[in-house]
Amino acid sequence: MMTIIDAILKKVKSKSDAAEVFHLRNETTGCSWAADKLKLAETKETSGVAVRVIKDGKIGFFASNKVDDADKIADIACELVNYGSEFAGELPSEYKPVDADFFHESTAHAGAERLIEAGNGMMEKAKSAFHDAIYEGKLDRSIVHCTIANSHGTRADFRKTLFGGFLWGSVTREGDVLNVFEYGNYNYLDNQPESFADSTVQKLKNAVNVVKLHAGEYPCILTPNGMDVFGVLETALNARAVLKDLSPFKDKVGEKIFDEKVILVDDRLRDKMPGSQPVDDEGVTSQKTVLVENGILKSFIHDLHTAAKMNVAPTGNGERASLNSGPKAGFTTFAINPGTKTLDEMISGIKKGVLIDNVMGAHQASAFSGDYSVNIGLGYVIEDGKIIGRFKDGMLAGNVFRMLKEQILEIGSEPKFVGILFPPILFDRMTISTTG
Known part of the structure; x- marks a missing residue:
């Protein structure tokens, strides 16, 4: 029996130079809690098909x-190719199965x-450990079934599971509103809801005491949750930005751009990560791509189009x-190689400094210059190796590229995936401004 995929591919092949059919089926079960109680539980199923048709260098x-x-x-896909954009790539002609779960x-x-x-266990654990807070949370589990087939003979069919969630705790005392949260995304469900509760409660306990912090330069630990400004790296190391002259690293392959401690990779085969799968969304076999090694720029991430334009092999990042939306070069599991010190060990070595767990306004950071200035949503003061409380109304300003080149003191040993897979990192001479 001919499937919808085969039927579409058969018809578009006769009217194009090359074609691809992408079929996706997704079943998601989600549960949410508000004001400490279960609010909603539902299951949704979605499916659809996306077709790319290539003809005369257009897609x-x-x-x-x-x-x-x-x-x-x-018929619609074949008609739209007449109005399509340039496509320099060539669809893959083979699929090499990978050994990964x-x-x-x-x-x-x-x-x-x-x-x-x-989720009820998560809420109860948090409430019993810190009763004064009001909690909200969400847990989602998905089953994804994907098939990619093209006119060159590639056909990849795979399933993957996904799990993600968050816990939010809020405390209001004498006009002071404190909000903290913990979240994560994975491809499996284990004891993460319990860890969300533990982490959220610890943040609340560390933050209930408000302390003064004078403006100045301090050693600063950024937790993975507080690294939103590092999103500029994903633009600067993307070949699409290179082709548009938007990357500061355009002509720097082979040059040292960061501290030698820095090893940056994108790894679509990384165990337990939500972005991991056997092929990318163009049917290119997944791989681990080294982008920066010992501070030296080695590569950018590529889809089929950018790889052809720059005369390099695709990296499996479609x-x-x-x-x-059609596939474009994007990161899956963007990671920095971890160091050897735990977060507690890094904190214990700081005489006077700060720990930042949340920032706001990171989307305004410049991917070309690396400059940023963000509000600190949740920041803690460290004295004599201990967190003594949180400070309010602070701002953090700096340059992402300079931080990774000149200001790294320690890279932590405990990576966490929050869109990127980074551990806490201790930086020197970070500029903090405060009011009041």
Whole structure:
């Protein structure tokens, strides 16, 4: 029996130089809590197909959630190629299976009942440990089934599981509002809800005491949650930015751009990560790509188009933001090699400094210059190797590239995935401004 994928591919092949069909089916169960109580539990199923048609150096794209009319989908995709953008790449002609786990049976079988049990336990644990806070939370589990087939003979079919969630704690005392949170994304469900509770409670306990901090330069630990400004790296190390002259590293491959401690990779095969899968969203076999090694720039991330334009091999980074958008070069598991010290060990070595766990306004940071100035959502004061409380109304200013080149004191040993897989990092001479 011919599938919708085969039917579409058969028709578009005769009207194009090359073609690709991407089919996605997703089942998601989500549970949410508000004011310490279960608010919602639901399961949703979605599916759809996206088609790319290549002809005369142009690419057309069409996506639909209605997958019952192969002829209509194929005809629209073939028509849109006439208005398409340039495409310099060539679709892959083979798929090499990889030996890695992306699908976890126990997670797949974790339905609403299991999530409710885990979430209720998370809420109860947090409430019993810090009763004064009001908590909100969410847990989601997804089963993804993806098929990618193209006219060059590549066909990849795989399943993966996903789990993610957060816990938010809020305390109001005498006009002072304190909000803290913990979150994470993975491809498996284990005891993460319990760890969300433990971490959120610890942050609340550290933050209830408000202390003064004078403006100045301090040694500063950024936790993974507080590293939003590092998002500029994902732009600067993306080949699409290079082709648009938006990357400061455009002509610096082979040059030292950061401290020799810095090793940056993107690893689509990394164990337990939500972005891991056997192929990228263009059917290119997944791999680990070294971007910066001992401070030296080695590579950028590429999709098929950028790789062809720059005459290099694709890195397996074709990413679809959704079914309705075509793949573009994007990061999956962007990581820095961890060091040897735990967060507690780094804190214990600081005479006077700060720890920052949340910043606001990082989207305004410049990916070309690396400059940023952000509000500190949650920052702690460290004295004599201990956190003594939180400071309010602070701002952090600096330059991401300078931080990684000149200001690293220690890279922590405990990485956490929050969109990037980084451990806490201790930086020297970070500029903090405060009011009051």
